[in-house]
Amino acid sequence: MSFTTQEEIKSFGGKIVKLQHDSKETKTKMDVNLYLPKQYYEKPDTKLPVLVFLSGLSCTPNNCSEKGFWQPYCNEYGFAMVFPDTSPRGAGVEGEDETYKFGTGAGFYVDATEEKWSKNYRMYSYISKELLPGLASAYSQLDFDNISITGHSMGGYGALMFYFRHPGRFKSVSAFAPISNPSNGEWGRTGFSVYLGNDKSKWAEYDPTELIKKYDGPTTPILIHTGKADPHYYEEHQLLPENLLKASEESKLKGKIISHMEDGYNHSFYFVSSFTKDHAAHHAKYLGLTSKL
């Protein structure tokens, strides 16, 4: 797979690199941002660990690159980041731009099985089988065998889902306001039924609250922050972190979910960025990194 560099933007001594490539999975061009910390340029012989950040509904790779404020912590610990897009764009599927809840900006990190969507909306295979291996080939200085994953909202769900489905592939996982039990919230039910139809056994293959019950990998602690003033949490019950926690109690990860319910915080990047530092420290620990400050 070959990437074309659209833009390189210096940031905190490193660079935000905006890439584009043709995807075999989505049959579209796909955008992805990297952040290469200053160590990438200063120490070309040192391999750098990688943290993947999966974004939420309606986001592009730019939202978290601009508002997540990861860059100083990438430099503090010495890890790169990958900010994938949230769906194919311009696939031409009828209805894909109708709502923020499915289609463009809302791929839900699944491989669609419903015929209409199944040709392009393959974000599960795209991320895990195409994008990450492709980046590993193109950026030999990045160590994709020493990789962790995090995300926000739909991307928090995605991070947990990939982590539980690939035991041991990621050194650690964390999430900001994740859709923790998508089969039981309106966003998740909408997305899953659009892409997967109404067979709930297919939904279970992607639902973190179902996946954790069968999880048999490493028992690294999992860090989750959720804002108690987030209407998607307290009013719409989209997030349901309590369901994931409850399921974890009967699982190999019993006691391993560190769930912080934070007073007063909403669902925005004002919330995410407030806890970026904590999540960076969490992943750094399991990526074998220490603060250089």
Added chain:
Amino acid sequence: MSFTTQEEIKSFGGKIVKLQHDSKETKTKMDVNLYLPKQYYEKPDTKLPVLVFLSGLSCTPNNCSEKGFWQPYCNEYGFAMVFPDTSPRGAGVEGEDETYKFGTGAGFYVDATEEKWSKNYRMYSYISKELLPGLASAYSQLDFDNISITGHSMGGYGALMFYFRHPGRFKSVSAFAPISNPSNGEWGRTGFSVYLGNDKSKWAEYDPTELIKKYDGPTTPILIHTGKADPHYYEEHQLLPENLLKASEESKLKGKIISHMEDGYNHSFYFVSSFTKDHAAHHAKYLGLTSKL
């Protein structure tokens, strides 16, 4: 003046407060964001210094609130911030939405004298005589007698301009990629001629490179960062920090401008946020604050 609170968003333990008010100067509703750091809530008996951030062309109060990454430093030192808007909005002046270079989002912090604009485009009086005194009355816990000013691009020009025109009112000034000599760059010439006409003596009343020659206030050092890979700097010559520096050599501020020309950085908030920490430390020093970390 009375403010209505549109939204309060928790961020890094403090709050972004989105305010709206009727302005006598612009004859429109105006938006402004505050950041109240955690000390505002934890220590209600302590008055907090204030830093004003003036934004650049096309920005609203939200751009820097989301992407500037000031909040952790507000908390580190204990100062509040004010993020004003960059123009009236919806004033109804013919042509105000025609280009990003004047009109909506591009008030240039002047009081327009050209008749068409003069009723509403009064950002100089709005900021200095209405907004800051109004906030001082409404927020008695903020110390508007201990205030500094900074800004980006058009807002960097604005910060320098207000500082030079009001010797001693602001404890310190800094700027990110300021339009340092607007009379001699295309953005500045366009804005000034639209609002002030073609009498260049009127332009000189707002041009930092002219104002510094007559400046007779405190000799506090002034911190400026400019990206050398910013096309508005190296290609379009909109910024002209070298002209301000040269003028300073014949002024009371000789040797007092600390101008950092930074390799590789562009004009975006990726550049601004990379140096926010340095500017926060600069202002904290002159606001009498020390790091609480």
